Every structure is written in structure tokens, then in C-alpha cells.
Amino acid sequence: MKTVTSRLSIRRFFQAATLFCAVLMLASPLQAKDTVVKVGNIIPLSGPSASVGLQGKQARELAVEEINAAGGIKSLGGAKLEMFYADSESKPERGVAEAERFINTEKVHILTGCWNSAVTYPTTAVAERYGIPFIVPVSVSDKITEQGFKTVFRIAAKDSWWTRDQFAFLKDIKTEFSAPVKKLAFVYENGDWGTGFAGQWKKLAEAGGYEVVMDEPYPSTATDLSPVVQKIRRSGADVLMLVSNAADAILLTNTLAEYKVKLKAIIASGGGHADPSFLKAAGKNAQYLFDIVEWETDVNKSGAKETNDKYKAKYGQNLTGEAVDAYVAMYVLKDALERAASTDPAKIRDALAATKLNSGPGMIVGYDAVEFDQTGQNKHASLVMVQINDMGAGLERITVWPKNARRSGYTPVFPMP
Amino acid sequence: MIYILEDTINGILMGSIYGLTALGLTVIFGVLKVINFAHGSLLMVGMYAAYWTVALTGIHPYLAIFIVAPFMFAFGYYLQDIVIKPIFKAEKDVREPITVIIVTTGLWYILDNLTLLVFGPQYRNLPDNPLRGKMLEIGPMLISVPKLFGFVMAILTAAAIYWFFQKSRMGRAIRATSLDREAASLMGINQYKIYNVAFGIGTAAAGIAAVTLVPFYNVFPSVGVLFDIKGFIIVVLGGLGSIGGAILGGIIIGLIESIGPQFMTATWTEAIVYGLFLVFLFVKPSGLFGAKYDW
Numbered sequence: 001m002k003t004v005t006s007r008l009s010i011r012r013f014f015q016a017a018t019l020f021c022a023v024l025m026l027a028s029p030l031q032a033k034d035t036v037v038k039v040g041n042i043i044p045l046s047g048p049s050a051s052v053g054l055q056g057k058q059a060r061e062l063a064v065e066e067i068n069a070a071g072g073i074k075s076l077g078g079a080k081l082e083m084f085y086a087d088s089e090s091k092p093e094r095g096v097a098e099a100e101r102f103i104n105t106e107k108v109h110i111l112t113g114c115w116n117s118a119v120t121y122p123t124t125a126v127a128e129r130y131g132i133p134f135i136v137p138v139s140v141s142d143k144i145t146e147q148g149f150k151t152v153f154r155i156a157a158k159d160s161w162w163t164r165d166q167f168a169f170l171k172d173i174k175t176e177f178s179a180p181v182k183k184l185a186f187v188y189e190n191g192d193w194g195t196g197f198a199g200q201w202k203k204l205a206e207a208g209g210y211e212v213v214m215d216e217p218y219p220s221t222a223t224d225l226s227p228v229v230q231k232i233r234r235s236g237a238d239v240l241m242l243v244s245n246a247a248d249a250i251l252l253t254n255t256l257a258e259y260k261v262k263l264k265a266i267i268a269s270g271g272g273h274a275d276p277s278f279l280k281a282a283g284k285n286a287q288y289l290f291d292i293v294e295w296e297t298d299v300n301k302s303g304a305k306e307t308n309d310k311y312k313a314k315y316g317q318n319l320t321g322e323a324v325d326a327y328v329a330m331y332v333l334k335d336a337l338e339r340a341a342s343t344d345p346a347k348i349r350d351a352l353a354a355t356k357l358n359s360g361p362g363m364i365v366g367y368d369a370v371e372f373d374q375t376g377q378n379k380h381a382s383l384v385m386v387q388i389n390d391m392g393a394g395l396e397r398i399t400v401w402p403k404n405a406r407r408s409g410y411t412p413v414f415p416m417p
Numbered sequence: 418m419i420y421i422l423e424d425t426i427n428g429i430l431m432g433s434i435y436g437l438t439a440l441g442l443t444v445i446f447g448v449l450k451v452i453n454f455a456h457g458s459l460l461m462v463g464m465y466a467a468y469w470t471v472a473l474t475g476i477h478p479y480l481a482i483f484i485v486a487p488f489m490f491a492f493g494y495y496l497q498d499i500v501i502k503p504i505f506k507a508e509k510d511v512r513e514p515i516t517v518i519i520v521t522t523g524l525w526y527i528l529d530n531l532t533l534l535v536f537g538p539q540y541r542n543l544p545d546n547p548l549r550g551k552m553l554e555i556g557p558m559l560i561s562v563p564k565l566f567g568f569v570m571a572i573l574t575a576a577a578i579y580w581f582f583q584k585s586r587m588g589r590a591i592r593a594t595s596l597d598r599e600a601a602s603l604m605g606i607n608q609y610k611i612y613n614v615a616f617g618i619g620t621a622a623a624g625i626a627a628v629t630l631v632p633f634y635n636v637f638p639s640v641g642v643l644f645d646i647k648g649f650i651i652v653v654l655g656g657l658g659s660i661g662g663a664i665l666g667g668i669i670i671g672l673i674e675s676i677g678p679q680f681m682t683a684t685w686t687e688a689i690v691y692g693l694f695l696v697f698l699f700v701k702p703s704g705l706f707g708a709k710y711d712w
Contacts, residue, residue, distance in 0.1 A: 046530065047639055050538035190684045218683035221643050223634075224431045224671075226561070227678040227686075230424065246540055250635050254542075258550045259559055277540040281635060285550070 035079040037343055039064075039333070040102035042095050042113035042123060045087035048220060049116060051246055051275055052322055056115060056137065057085060058315045059323035063330035066361065073334065075341035081330070084108060088119045095119035099126040109343045110135065112329055115322070117141030118192040124152045133349040135333060137325035138294075141196050145375040153352050153372050155332065156294060156325045157381035159193070163200040166267055166292055167208055169385045169401045170239065173265075177414045181264060183213045185237035187228060187252070190217035194243040197269055201241060213237050220245045229255040238264045246272035250281045257285035264415035265290055276317045279388065279395055287395060288416045289388045294321035295366055296386055296399050298407055304364040324365060331362025332370055366405070387412050423558045424675045430564040432671015436664035437571035437626040439648035441619035444578060447658030448595040448615035450513050454521040456648055457641025458528035459620050463489050463627030464636045465532065471543055471631065478546045478632045479566065485624045493620025497613045500524065505612065525641075532638040540635040548632040567629035571664055574625050578618065579660050591615055595658070650694045656707025665705060669693075
């Protein structure tokens with residue numbers, strides 16, 4: 001008797017399950033009619049750049065939540081943005097493989113990424129081959145938009161603009177404080193990004209009449225940077241210019257302080273120095289450091305403070321320049337999709353090329369518009385210089401340059417005491 | 418001249434710390450005949466253990482050794498007992514069980530990614546520890562105090578493990594097992610218990626290395642990978658299974674890294690280290706102190 005009941009109940013269970021499945025199968029074609037725009041994001045979520053990759057992911061998510069909550073893409077009948085994430089591990093071959101997978105298996109309509117220039121460079125080539133538009137929120141290597149590709153669009157300033165502004169800043173600050181600067185030391189991570197910067201520094205130093213006393217690429221994976229710091233100390237440089245990822249930025253800053261290296265100024269290039277964990281981990285050793293970035297929380301734009309507060313409440317950190325680029329990228333995409341009124345990659349691409357975004361919640365950047373030139377580079381992207389200092393409320397990043405953007409009442413500290 | 422001396426001292430100090438990080442690797446290989454790819458992750462676990470011990474209790478960073486080393490011993494002991502032993506048993510007829518190596522690789526990924534999930538990718542260090550940035554000034558020379566301590570700890574740990582292997586009853590049993598596991602079993606030695614203990618000792622050595630690193634280094638989920646690769650080179654240089662060889666191998670790497678950049682860019686010293694690694698594999702694959710013949 002017992003067995004019969006249990007068998008009966010099993011049969012009933014299967015009947016119910018079959019019915020349930022049938023309902024699901026009937027329902028799903030209805031759902032499929034609602035268009036979704038699939039966005040494939042390839043960013044470093046583990047490995048040496050995981051910290052910055054996570055910020056990019058969070059910023060994207062914040063923007064997409066806002067866009068979807070506000071009714072999605074109206075010209076596509078309220079289509080929602082659906083986000084796919086892949087971990088590049090900062091490795092070019094991973095980026096390429098994930099792009100192939102996104103395009104062929106997930107059938108994404110658009111790709112974004114990859115933060116590491118070395119990953120973005122080969123990965124954009126995959127997108128170009130398939131004609132999938134690729135938004136690069138931030139990967140600064142010049143050559144990314146110089147491949148003659150039709151599908152690559154970069155929001156951030158490219159690295160030749162970063163170095164140009166670093167030297168412009170150096171010239172201005174030298175004049176402002178009438179302190180002579182003659183000898184420069186270049187220390188940079190030996191990847192695409194660092195060597196790209198250093199190549200331009202050398203030209204700019206020559207043009208500016210500076211003497212380069214040290215030119216040192218180092219591996220970002222170094223476990224001990226005291227030999228490099230010793231070399232800086234012995235070079236007698238006035239100004240040290242750095243390109244570093246997070247772990248090595250912290251290690252360098254602390255080691256420079258340990259060896260009591262005397263410099264007039266340290267000028268960093270964002271990246272590791274702009275990582276939120278940098279200030280916490282380097283602490284007082286980071287004081288007076290100059291860093292060039294695209295965005296700072298004290299930027300004077302409407303909506304910037306609110307977005308930052310929202311982000312901070314959600315993720316416990318301030319927005320960084322990189323995060324803002326990722327955030328803006330989603331609004332650039334939304335704007336293009338509205339105009340394209342299609343999920344056809346070719347139409348999205350054309351709409352992106354015609355972008356002229358100068359208002360809306362995405363425009364919390366320091367400049368006034370997003371507009372791409374022939375190569376896909378955002379023409380208006382610009383940079384600011386900040387100094388790390390303690391104004392009584394703990395160490396913070398204070399905008400000092402260009403002079404009209406300087407936080408009112410702040411006088412930069414130069415040379416370093 | 419003074420520069421060379423200063424760099425040599427830094428190279429020896431940092432190198433001995435590299436040796437200390439590789440010590441556990443060589444111990445585990447010597448006994449289990451297994452290359453433990455998860456060793457860097459064990460070091461990372463030790464660094465998080467040391468970091469949280471100091472951050473939460475506020476004790477002197479070096480006192481953490483008394484908490485971290487036993488904790489890591491237990492961690493290694495049970496990791497071997499629960500995760501690795503079953504695989505070992507499945508392959509007990511093979512001298513160098515390949516699947517165990519694959520399991521340790523899996524462990525590496527699991528530990529690193531678990532840490533990433535639990536603690537996030539942030540870089541942490543102990544900002545207010547009494548050792549941070551401490552330098553010994555001898556004339557114009559600057560010598561890092563935490564590194565000096567690392568040097569002392571490396572020598573002490575190596576000596577202690579060596580003594581334990583040579584003199585204690587358990588140590589002899591471990592050596593017997595590493596020489597011939599069949600014969601040792603016939604003599605009544607519980608092979609798997611020996612493996613657990615050896616793995617525990619290797620992991621505890623990684624814990625000690627972690628304690629010496631935490632006062633001046635960053636803690637983050639993939640930190641082990643940076644030391645892992647160096648660890649492999651070091652044990653090959655010193656000879657797989659040789660305790661003194663690990664420390665000496667570490668010092669050789671440290672010296673190259675420290676003196677090299679004064680004559681060339683820092684990127685090149687890495688190439689030299691790997692080049693040396695290849696030369697050793699060609700010329701003296703058993704390393705400086707490794708056994709020439711294998712039983």
C-alpha cells in the first residue's frame with residue numbers, strides 16, 4: 001500500500017513538473033520578443049588589476065541600473081541593457097578568447113573593456129573583424145585608436161595627452177613657485193602602458209630642455225623595489241615621474257619614504273596611484289604626491305556629487321576617474337542606442353560615430369561633451385592634476401591644475417618639504 | 418663602493434626572505450615528491466592570517482608568529498589529510514604522483530579566488546605597525562629593519578627544520594619516508610601521517626615567511642603568485658629538497674635583483690634570473706645541494 005501511494009505521488013510530481021515546463025516553454029517565446037541589448041564587458045576581475053576592474057564593473061552596474069530603471073532604451077520599446085562580464089586576468093590572450101566567446105556564443109551586440117591597454121589592443125581587433133562596436137572607457141595607449149579601426153570608440157584621453165599635460169603642469173608649477181627643475185627621473189612599469197608614457201616623456205623632456213638622469217622600466221610583479229629606489233636616490237633627480245599599477249605604486253611610495261629620498265616633486269600617472277586602496281596603504285608616505293587623473297570627487301559639475309554619493313553608499317568607495325569613464329560609457333551607449341533604434345551592430349556603430357553627448361546624467365566628467373573624431377577618440381576628454389595632502393580631514397586628493405579648476409583656497413606644496 | 422656594499426646587504430636580506438618563502442616548497446617536495454603549486458597561496462593565506470591577527474588584536478607584528486605558525490601548521494596538516502591524501506592513495510604505486518600536482522594547482526586557484534571573494538581585491542598593509550619604514554642607518558648606508566628581521570628568521574627557521582629532520586624521531590621518520598616510502602612503511606612508519614606532518618611543516622614555514630613580509634609588504638589575493646615563481650627558481654637553484662639550498666638559492670636571486678639594477682634596468686634582472694634558471698637546468702639539474710642520484 002505504502003509503495004503505491006509513493007509511486008502515485010511521484011507520478012503526480014512528474015505530471016506537475018511537465019505541466020510547469022510546458023508553461024515555461026510557452027511563456028519564453030513571449031519574453032523573447034522583449035529586446036535586450038547584450039553588452040559584453042571584458043575587464044580584469046582577478047590578477048594584479050582586479051581592484052580597478054571591480055571599480056569598472058561597479059560603475060557600469062550603477063549606470064545600467066539607472067538606465068534600466070528609467071525605462072531602458074525607449075526607441076527599442078524600453079529594451080533593457082543586459083550585462084555580461086568576463087575576467088581578462090590582465091592577460092591579452094584571455095581578452096581575445098573572451099571576445100570571441102562573447103561574440104559567437106553569447107551573441108553580444110556591443111563590447112566594452114578592457115582597462116589594460118595590452119589586453120584592449122588585440123581584443124579590439126577581434127571586435128573589428130566581426131564588426132561589433134567596442135567602447136573603450138579607459139585604456140590609454142595611443143595605438144588603440146590608431147589601428148584604422150571603424151568600430152573602436154574611446155572615452156578617456158589617450159596617453160600622449162596625459163604626458164603632454166604632465167609637462168604643461170610641470171612648466172606652470174615651476175613658474176608659479178619660481179623653483180628650478182632640471183633633472184628628471186622616469187620610472188615606469190615595463191608593460192605597454194608604462195613604456196608608451198616613457199617614450200613620450202623623453203621627447204617632451206628634450207623639447208622642454210630637461211636632463212633625464214634616469215630611465216627605468218621595472219616589472220610590476222617585482223617583490224622588492226628597493227634597488228630601483230636606491231637608483232632614484234643616487235641619481236640626484238629633482239622630479240620623479242611614475243607610471244605604476246597598484247601593488248607597485250604602494251611599494252614604491254613606501255620604499256621611497258623608507259630610504260628618505262629627497263625630491264622636489266613626484267608626478268604620477270593615475271592607474272595604481274589613483275586606486276582607492278593606494279591612499280589607505282601608503283598613508284602619510286603619499287603626502288604631496290602629484291597625480292594626473294581624469295576626474296576627482298571635487299570636480300565642479302552638476303550631478304557629480306550626487307552620483308558619487310550614490311556610488312559610495314552602494315560600494316563604500318569614492319568614484320575614480322576610471323570608474324567615471326565606465327559610468328559615462330554606459331550613457332554614451334544608451335544615447336547611441338536611442339538614435340540607432342536597432343540592435344544591429346553596424347547601426348549601433350554608426351550611431352556611436354555620430355555621438356554628440358553634452359547633457360544628461362552621464363555628463364559628470366570634467367569636460368563638456370563626448371564626441372568622437374575619425375579614429376574613434378573622444379575629442380573633448382581632458383585631464384586634471386591633483387595633489388595628495390591633508391587639509392585637516394585626513395589625506396585627500398585636491399585638484400590643483402589647470403589653475404582655473406584648482407580648489408579654492410588651496411596652495412599646492414612645491415617643492416616637497 | 419659603499420653603494421655596492423649597501424646593495425649587497427639588501428640583496429642578502431631580501432634574498433634570505435625569498436629563501437624563507439621557498440623553504441616550505443622544498444620541504445614538501447623533499448618528502449612528498451610533489452611540487453606544491455599551491456605554495457604561494459599558502460603564503461597568501463599566512464599573510465592574511467598575520468594581517469588580521471595584528472590588525473584585530475594590535476599586538477606587535479612579530480608576536481603574530483606564535484599564532485600564525487601553529488595555525489598554518491594545522492591548516493597544512495588538514496589540507497593534506499583531507500584534500501590531498503585521498504588522491505595520493507589512489508596513486509600510491511606511482512613514485513611522483515602527477516594528479517597530486519594537478520590537485521595543488523586546483524587548490525591554488527580555489528584559495529586565491531576564495532580570498533578574492535571574501536576579502537576583495539584591495540591591497541592591505543599595516544599602516545601603523547612599529548616596524549613600518551624602520552631603517553638602520555650605518556654611516557651613509559640604510560638597512561631595512563624588517564628585512565633584517567626576515568634574514569634572522571630565515572636562518573633560524575632553516576636551522577630549526579634542519580635540526581628537526583636530523584635529530585628528532587619524527588624528523589628521522591620523515592627522512593626515511595622521503596628516501597624510500599615502501600621500506601619506511603615496512604618499518605612501521607605511517608606514511609600518510611608523515612605526509613601530513615611534512616605538509617604542515619612546509620605550510621608553517623610559509624606562515625613564518627608571511628609574518629616577516631606583512632610589516633613591509635602589501636597583502637592581496639594574488640600576492641602568492643609573485644613569490645611562487647621565485648620559489649620554484651630558488652628550489653631548483655638550491656636543489657629540490659635541500660633546506661640550506663633554498664636559503665642560498667634565495668640569496669643568489671636577491672643579490673641579482675639588488676645589484677643588477679645598478680648596472681642595467683630592473684627589467685633585465687628578471688631576464689638574468691630566468692636565464693640562470695635555464696642554465697642550471699641544463700648544466701646542473703640537481704641544483705647546488707640537490708642529491709645527484711635519486712633512490
